[in-house]
Amino acid sequence: MAEVKTKGEVIFNRAAIVAVLIALVIMLTPIFWIGATAFKPRNLATTAPPTVFFEPTLSPFAKLFTKRSQLREPVDEATYAAAPWWEQLIYDGGESVVRNKKTGEATSSGYGNRYMNSLIVSIISTFLAVSMGTITAYGFSRFRVPGEQDWLFFILSTRMLPPIVVAIPMFLMYRAVGLYDTHVGLIILYTAFNLSFAVWIMKGFIDEIPREYEEAALVDGYTRLQAFRKIVLPEALTGIAATAVFCFITAWNEYAFALMMTSRNAQTAPPYIPSQVGSGLSDWTVIASGAFLFLLPVAIFTFLLRNHLLRGMSFGAIRK
Amino acid sequence: MARIELRNIQKFFGAVQVLKDVNLTIEDGEFVVMLGQSGCGKTTTLRAIAGLETVSSGTISIDGKEVQDLRAADRDIAFVFQSFSLYPHMTVRENIAFPLRAVRMSQSELDAAVNEVAGVLGIERFLNRKPSALSGGDMQRVAIGRALVRRPKALLMDEPIGALDAKLREQMRAEIKRLHISRGSTSVYVTHDQIEAMSLADRIVVMHAGLLQQVGAPEEVYNRPANLFVAQFVGSPVMNVSDIAVEGGAGAAVLSFGKGTRLPVAGGHVGHLPGQRPVKLGIRPEAVLLRHAPEPGFVETETTNIEPLGSHEIVDVRLGDATLRARVEPGFVGDGQKVWVGIDPERAHFFDGESGMALRRTA
Ligand SMILES: Nc1ncnc2c1ncn2[C@@H]1O[C@H](COP(=O)(O)OP(=O)(O)OP(=O)(O)O)[C@@H](O)[C@H]1O
Numbered sequence: 001m002a003e004v005k006t007k008g009e010v011i012f013n014r015a016a017i018v019a020v021l022i023a024l025v026i027m028l029t030p031i032f033w034i035g036a037t038a039f040k041p042r043n044l045a046t047t048a049p050p051t052v053f054f055e056p057t058l059s060p061f062a063k064l065f066t067k068r069s070q071l072r073e074p075v076d077e078a079t080y081a082a083a084p085w086w087e088q089l090i091y092d093g094g095e096s097v098v099r100n101k102k103t104g105e106a107t108s109s110g111y112g113n114r115y116m117n118s119l120i121v122s123i124i125s126t127f128l129a130v131s132m133g134t135i136t137a138y139g140f141s142r143f144r145v146p147g148e149q150d151w152l153f154f155i156l157s158t159r160m161l162p163p164i165v166v167a168i169p170m171f172l173m174y175r176a177v178g179l180y181d182t183h184v185g186l187i188i189l190y191t192a193f194n195l196s197f198a199v200w201i202m203k204g205f206i207d208e209i210p211r212e213y214e215e216a217a218l219v220d221g222y223t224r225l226q227a228f229r230k231i232v233l234p235e236a237l238t239g240i241a242a243t244a245v246f247c248f249i250t251a252w253n254e255y256a257f258a259l260m261m262t263s264r265n266a267q268t269a270p271p272y273i274p275s276q277v278g279s280g281l282s283d284w285t286v287i288a289s290g291a292f293l294f295l296l297p298v299a300i301f302t303f304l305l306r307n308h309l310l311r312g313m314s315f316g317a318i319r320k
Numbered sequence: 321m322a323r324i325e326l327r328n329i330q331k332f333f334g335a336v337q338v339l340k341d342v343n344l345t346i347e348d349g350e351f352v353v354m355l356g357q358s359g360c361g362k363t364t365t366l367r368a369i370a371g372l373e374t375v376s377s378g379t380i381s382i383d384g385k386e387v388q389d390l391r392a393a394d395r396d397i398a399f400v401f402q403s404f405s406l407y408p409h410m411t412v413r414e415n416i417a418f419p420l421r422a423v424r425m426s427q428s429e430l431d432a433a434v435n436e437v438a439g440v441l442g443i444e445r446f447l448n449r450k451p452s453a454l455s456g457g458d459m460q461r462v463a464i465g466r467a468l469v470r471r472p473k474a475l476l477m478d479e480p481i482g483a484l485d486a487k488l489r490e491q492m493r494a495e496i497k498r499l500h501i502s503r504g505s506t507s508v509y510v511t512h513d514q515i516e517a518m519s520l521a522d523r524i525v526v527m528h529a530g531l532l533q534q535v536g537a538p539e540e541v542y543n544r545p546a547n548l549f550v551a552q553f554v555g556s557p558v559m560n561v562s563d564i565a566v567e568g569g570a571g572a573a574v575l576s577f578g579k580g581t582r583l584p585v586a587g588g589h590v591g592h593l594p595g596q597r598p599v600k601l602g603i604r605p606e607a608v609l610l611r612h613a614p615e616p617g618f619v620e621t622e623t624t625n626i627e628p629l630g631s632h633e634i635v636d637v638r639l640g641d642a643t644l645r646a647r648v649e650p651g652f653v654g655d656g657q658k659v660w661v662g663i664d665p666e667r668a669h670f671f672d673g674e675s676g677m678a679l680r681r682t683a
């Protein structure tokens with residue numbers, strides 16, 4: 001039988017759609033604005049009212065990855081013609097790429113390295129937090145752990161202090177043990193930070209998986225570890241996906257620790273992007289292109305895991 | 321196939337003793353049903369045999385070999401859970417093949433074994449489906465298939481059909497019985513449904529509060545209950561139990577039900593009862609006899625309630641302080657009518673008023 005809707009319901013549904021559209025516009029406008037600015041020529045970036053229609057250019061990205069200086073006079077045509085496309089874009093903006101005096105190579109701005117650092121640190125720390133968190137959660141869920149409640153509370157309590165409170169003691173410790181400005185240092189930090197979250201969320205998911213699944217495997221000739229791998233892990237996949245996305249977002253966006261614990265070698269993208277604001281003349285197109293690239297990994301990661309997430313976000317409510 | 325022996329099994333969960341000295345021998349190829357109320361320790365016993373639960377003391381042997389310290393995986397026993405426990409991420413075929421994958425086995429052997437079991441259980445049609453697309457009965461067939469596929473030494477089933485509806489339960493009961501007869505696997509089956517127990521078991525184990533109350537063939541448990549608990553737990557409707565006083569001796573005796581209601585019986589049936597101790601009479605509804613007219617050995621009373629059950633009716637009559645329930649043909653008597661009630665002394669059970677143990681004629 002088709003669902004019969006009352007007039008009130010119809011009006012409510014329409015109102016809800018309108019409300020959702022308004023919310024969408026409010027939330028997507030900044031993202032659209034960042035995305036648009038990332039492809040604008042510099043002179044259109046700060047016009048008022050904003051330019052909506054323009055010919056997109058990759059020049060902000062060319063600038064983002066290189067170190068530049070102002071051109072005193074325009075380049076001669078032969079040099080321009082011989083330059084690669086990205087260098088031409090920079091010449092177009094009245095700037096030239098700073099080149100190494102000896103090798104003649106273009107000098108990198110450092111954004112590429114920082115972006116790589118962000119990827120390395122986020123991916124590894126997410127992997128560690130989720131895998132250790134899953135195993136720990138399994139232990140808490142399936143075995144009698146003396147003082148289980150206290151341990152779980154203790155694990156959660158590590159998340160109660162805002163990062164900025166512990167940043168200074170951490171900084172001193174890290175400097176003393178040589179972890180300052182290292183990838184390993186940041187990975188340890190983010191793993192520790194995410195682990196408590198991973199344990200709690202994964203415990204919820206694993207509690208939902210009936211013990212009998214593993215017990216059936218145990219009597220059928222499998223070891224506890226094999227049962228975990230073949231039964232628990234596949235069943236916990238949605239939970240693992242959800243936890244991984246959350247951990248990745250946290251690590252990827254982390255700012256305070258990254259700012260204090262790193263300088264050049266292991267610095268991630270978040271502290272770098274704002275550092276470009278106001279160093280000399282702010283080129284907003286470059287900042288927008290940096291921010292735009294920064295948005296991509298989380299968006300891609302979440303998109304890839306979307307099927308698992310939709311089920312995972314209901315926290316086991318519709319399994320079985 | 322195997323013979324399983326439990327010796328002096330005790331199990332504590334913290335300070336709570338769940339199994340108190342369980343002794344049981346399950347013969348090779350036997351179908352034993354453990355029957356008891358919720359929480360009496362049936363599942364715990366089964367899990368102990370399977371190795372899913374360690375025992376606090378006692379020994380478990382399979383074919384004479386002590387296994388209580390072996391891992392579940394090394395005991396070669398299969399377990400069917402009430403919740404079916406089919407792995408949702410695997411197809412039916414993969415579910416059934418799963419136990420075989422624990423041991424090295426060629427793909428063709430594996431396929432043959434899966435197909436054979438699927439054929440026996442009539443589940444070939446769903447082999448490529450996910451368990452979530454099956455009905456309850458089919459899920460349980462798959463679960464049994466998964467248990468049987470590697471030909472385990474014994475098959476343990478914990479209320480395997482308890483979650484199904486009545487009609488399906490009856491059908492599955494017959495299938496399990498057929499399967500047992502054709503395969504002859506040593507089976508231990510847990511249930512709190514006595515009809516299931518009666519119809520399936522070679523021997524029934526009645527359990528209560530962590531102790532075995534009686535172990536015996538279904539007819540024996542039904543006809544010669546060892547104590548009051550077994551008497552009242554087995555049989556439906558429940559056996560009538562009333563406090564009585566026994567007067568008189570060898571020749572003829574009278575059972576006094578209080579309020580001056582006395583029922584004469586031949587002395588041979590009660591001669592063995594102790595004189596001074598309180599005694600309880602247990603009598604199944606089919607052994608409570610009703611008459612429309614006075615007869616020797618019958619006393620006059622009235623019906624107080626009638627429960628029509630289609631094939632028969634359960635009639636309540638007062639007898640002194642007691643209410644007896646009698647099983648009669650439909651329409652035998654109306655509510656509130658006068659009847660004469662007696663008992664079949666051959667089928668009367670007497671129990672010690674304090675210990676509840678059966679008081680049997682030693683003859
Ligand atoms: N892991 C455990 N920890 C503590 N107590 C337990 C545990 N498992 C079972 N018990 C207790 O042991 C007693 C017996 O449990 P068991 O599961 O063996 O009963 P059962 O006869 O199978 O009952 P049911 O018919 O309800 O399945 C119950 O009182 C139960 O609460």
Ligand SMILES: [Mg+2]
Nearest residue numbers: 362363364478
């Ligand atoms: Mg049970």
